[in-house]
Amino acid sequence: MCLAIPALIKSIEGKEAEVEIGGISRRASLWLTPEAKVGDYVLLHTGYAINIIDQEEAEETLRLLEEMAELAGEEENEIH
Amino acid sequence: MEPLVSDKILLAHGSGGKLAHELIEKSFLRAFYNPLLAKLDDSATFDFSGRLAFTTDSYVVNPIFFPGGNIGKLAVCGTVNDLAMAGAVPLYLSLSFIIEEGLPQEDLLHIVSSVKEAAEEAEVQIITGDTKVVNRGTADKLFLNTAGVGLVPEGVDISGSKAKPGDKVLLSGTIGDHGIAVLSQREGLSFSTKLQSDCAPLNKLVADIIKVSPQIHCLRDPTRGGLATTLNELAKQSKVGIKIEEDKIPVREEVQAACEMLGFDPLYVANEGKLVAIVAPEDAEAVLKAMRKNTYGKDAAVIGEVRQEHPGRVVMKTRLGASRIVDMLVGDLLPRIC
Amino acid sequence: MKFIDEFRRSELAQGLVRRIRQNSTKKARLMEFCGGHTVTILKHGIRQLLPPTIEMLSGPGCPVCVTDNADLDKAIALAQIPGVILTTFGDMLKVPGSRSSLQKARADGADVRIVYSTIDALQIAQENPDKRVAFLGIGFETTAPTIAASVLQAEQEGISNYYVLSLHKLCPPVIKALLDSGEVRLDGLICPGHVSAIIGSRPWEFIARDYSIPCVVSGFEPLDVLQSVDMLVAQIESGRSEVEIAYRRGVRPEGNRQALALMERVFEVCPARWRGMGLVAHSGLRLKPEFERFDAEFAFEINPGPVVEPKGCLCGDILRGVKTPQDCRLFAKVCTPESPVGPCMVSSEGSCAAYYLYGAAGE
Numbered sequence: 001m002c003l004a005i006p007a008l009i010k011s012i013e014g015k016e017a018e019v020e021i022g023g024i025s026r027r028a029s030l031w032l033t034p035e036a037k038v039g040d041y042v043l044l045h046t047g048y049a050i051n052i053i054d055q056e057e058a059e060e061t062l063r064l065l066e067e068m069a070e071l072a073g074e075e076e077n078e079i080h
Numbered sequence: 081m082e083p084l085v086s087d088k089i090l091l092a093h094g095s096g097g098k099l100a101h102e103l104i105e106k107s108f109l110r111a112f113y114n115p116l117l118a119k120l121d122d123s124a125t126f127d128f129s130g131r132l133a134f135t136t137d138s139y140v141v142n143p144i145f146f147p148g149g150n151i152g153k154l155a156v157c158g159t160v161n162d163l164a165m166a167g168a169v170p171l172y173l174s175l176s177f178i179i180e181e182g183l184p185q186e187d188l189l190h191i192v193s194s195v196k197e198a199a200e201e202a203e204v205q206i207i208t209g210d211t212k213v214v215n216r217g218t219a220d221k222l223f224l225n226t227a228g229v230g231l232v233p234e235g236v237d238i239s240g241s242k243a244k245p246g247d248k249v250l251l252s253g254t255i256g257d258h259g260i261a262v263l264s265q266r267e268g269l270s271f272s273t274k275l276q277s278d279c280a281p282l283n284k285l286v287a288d289i290i291k292v293s294p295q296i297h298c299l300r301d302p303t304r305g306g307l308a309t310t311l312n313e314l315a316k317q318s319k320v321g322i323k324i325e326e327d328k329i330p331v332r333e334e335v336q337a338a339c340e341m342l343g344f345d346p347l348y349v350a351n352e353g354k355l356v357a358i359v360a361p362e363d364a365e366a367v368l369k370a371m372r373k374n375t376y377g378k379d380a381a382v383i384g385e386v387r388q389e390h391p392g393r394v395v396m397k398t399r400l401g402a403s404r405i406v407d408m409l410v411g412d413l414l415p416r417i418c
Numbered sequence: 419m420k421f422i423d424e425f426r427r428s429e430l431a432q433g434l435v436r437r438i439r440q441n442s443t444k445k446a447r448l449m450e451f452c453g454g455h456t457v458t459i460l461k462h463g464i465r466q467l468l469p470p471t472i473e474m475l476s477g478p479g480c481p482v483c484v485t486d487n488a489d490l491d492k493a494i495a496l497a498q499i500p501g502v503i504l505t506t507f508g509d510m511l512k513v514p515g516s517r518s519s520l521q522k523a524r525a526d527g528a529d530v531r532i533v534y535s536t537i538d539a540l541q542i543a544q545e546n547p548d549k550r551v552a553f554l555g556i557g558f559e560t561t562a563p564t565i566a567a568s569v570l571q572a573e574q575e576g577i578s579n580y581y582v583l584s585l586h587k588l589c590p591p592v593i594k595a596l597l598d599s600g601e602v603r604l605d606g607l608i609c610p611g612h613v614s615a616i617i618g619s620r621p622w623e624f625i626a627r628d629y630s631i632p633c634v635v636s637g638f639e640p641l642d643v644l645q646s647v648d649m650l651v652a653q654i655e656s657g658r659s660e661v662e663i664a665y666r667r668g669v670r671p672e673g674n675r676q677a678l679a680l681m682e683r684v685f686e687v688c689p690a691r692w693r694g695m696g697l698v699a700h701s702g703l704r705l706k707p708e709f710e711r712f713d714a715e716f717a718f719e720i721n722p723g724p725v726v727e728p729k730g731c732l733c734g735d736i737l738r739g740v741k742t743p744q745d746c747r748l749f750a751k752v753c754t755p756e757s758p759v760g761p762c763m764v765s766s767e768g769s770c771a772a773y774y775l776y777g778a779a780g781e
Contacts, residue, residue, distance in 0.1 A: 004560065026271035043615060403463055414532065
């Protein structure tokens with residue numbers, strides 16, 4: 001249910017993709033994400049790509065978290 | 081090695097008759113040749129003086145061939161390492177084969193060749209053995225059993241019960257390589273990786289570190305159950321607490337990735353070429369240096385320390401700075417979806 | 419590993435923790451519905467980092483834990499039918515049923531094989547044409563579409579010896595049942611990120627709207643969970659109750675239309691039994707009549723025998739968030755990971771197993 005990890009699509013043949021995570025690769029089914037392309041990152045769950053990762057949103061989230069970390073640090077310094 | 085009459089191992093190869101003798105002489109003796117084995121007596125006899133270390137193990141790994149090794153190499157390294165963990169210099173091994181009828185001759189010869197190579201690297205001799213062939217279905221292709229003897233140098237007294245608060249915990253390299261390499265070949269779990277088993281004889285690494293420090297308190301190789309299980313065993317035996325730091329533990333990216341995919345924790349995945357050393361704090365630097373000079377210790381790291389608190393338990397400081405308990409492995413590692 | 423390592427950066431975690439501590443003034447009881455979130459929280463020691471105003475409660479989102487004995491017994495009985503290869507995810511192997519477990523059945527001779535994917539099960543079916551390969555379908559909306567795909571693939575490729583025993587369940591109805599029971603008071607809900615990747619964020623809106631409980635859809639890395647707690651605290655402090663997506667890289671409000679279509683093609687909604695909650699309407703999935711020939715319930719005569727519930731086991735109460743593992747008299751004494759009494763101790767994300775294995779140092 002929960003265990004899905006980001007994997008990079010290296011190649012596609014029909015409804016199957018070869019995906020890679022951290023140097024290991026395996027085939028993944030694209031039945032749930034037929035629009036996926038080579039170069040996309042997908043969430044791999046039990047051998048299927050269940051969703052395409054929105055890379056822009058990922059970067060946006062990290063930017064947001066970085067800002068928060070800075071602000072929270074400053075506030076703490078102010079309190080002290 | 082000369083080819084045998086049939087291309088598969090038959091029940092007759094284990095029955096003590098002509099075929100059996102042929103098998104022993106043409107493959108085992110030829111590969112492992114040494115004067116003691118060549119006598120082909122029922123027992124090998126030899127002299128020794130000093131303290132003996134003695135161990136036994138059985139090997140039933142499936143699949144018998146995996147990236148980076150096979151059951152033969154595993155058997156030699158595993159036995160050599162058990163002796164090395166007592167600080168002993170390994171000398172002699174016994175090797176017994178329980179072969180499932182129908183095993184391709186080629187496979188057996190390949191394994192025998194790996195045994196020979198591993199024994200040569202570790203500088204041990206196989207001086208006695210046994211061969212049985214059992215009916216199809218009663219042994220999973222091949223089971224191996226070994227016993228090993230080694231000599232413990234004078235003054236060396238290494239035991240799982242000797243860890244003391246303040247000691248440093250050293251790990252000789254990356255964890256999880258063997259377990260994941262073996263898993264990558266299993267039916268129903270296939271993924272491809274360049275990852276190889278770390279199966280290796282560690283006796284020379286141990287000799288190197290004993291040379292630089294008389295204060296190696298504990299040595300253990302984290303095989304089945306992984307690093308977590310081994311550290312728990314040591315904590316319990318020595319009645320101390322152990323604290324480790326997550327970001328100090330070396331893990332290859334591929335191992336981490338496979339674990340993420342299958343839902344494993346690298347702390348529990350088997351290793352066959354790594355050791356944990358618990359060392360007096362003043363010698364830790366020197367031991368680390370000596371480890372890193374050896375090819376099997378090049379990724380060595382200090383991963384934690386021994387303390388008085390929480391005796392018998394292992395605690396880990398996570399990447400985020402919080403602490404959690406690390407228990408031993410219960411049962412088997414099973415891939416999960418949740 | 420991309421999109422994993424970045425979301426474990428400790429300095430960003432510290433930033434979030436500082437923010438949460440600065441902003442959290444009201445007492446807040448937050449439930450993480452999903453067992454995967456429970457694991458992340460305990461594995462990284464997140465509870466220790468949160469201020470005392472925040473209380474974390476584990477919910478019933480563990481598909482293994484909520485499979486009740488009757489269904490488990492069915493799976494075991496199916497495995498014991500001669501000529502059947504039962505393929506299953508590893509999670510289910512050791513869960514105790516009324517009398518046995520799949521692991522015990524295997525030791526007694528049943529052909530039970532662990533697979534990572536239904537694709538592997540389909541392959542086993544193709545390689546064993548003289549056997550009948552049944553797949554034990556557990557999991558929520560994250561997994562159900564993949565099983566649906568496997569059925570359609572079997573149909574397409576003419577694989578006639580593949581069957582599915584569907585024990586799939588749906589999340590929103592059970593959360594509703596939990597809230598309606600009145601047993602649990604919640605101030606915020608951490609919604610399952612991968613279920614939402616499939617169903618989107620809209621199915622959670624009834625929780626915010628009808629029960630005034632703030633919801634945040636969360637990913638599974640420690641930064642994801644902390645960010646979600648931060649967003650829930652913000653809602654709670656300002657008196658809002660909305661559904662927000664923290665896991666924006668993985669979840670769109672409309673979900674995955676193709677996955678939903680596959681699910682709807684193959685499955686229909688039915689009532690389902692949840693451990694600890696009994697029968698919950700519209701909360702399960704079964705194969706549609708036109709896919710009967712793939713349905714293990716129809717293809718086999720399964721005789722599971724009478725159901726026996728384990729005495730003293732509090733799994734049901736723990737799953738509903740009414741009790742904690744420490745409240746159970748069997749916890750860590752009679753019921754341990756080596757000899758589990760109930761599924762909460764077996765499943766790697768079951769509350770009891772998680773508490774047993776990861777219990778915070780010093781507790």
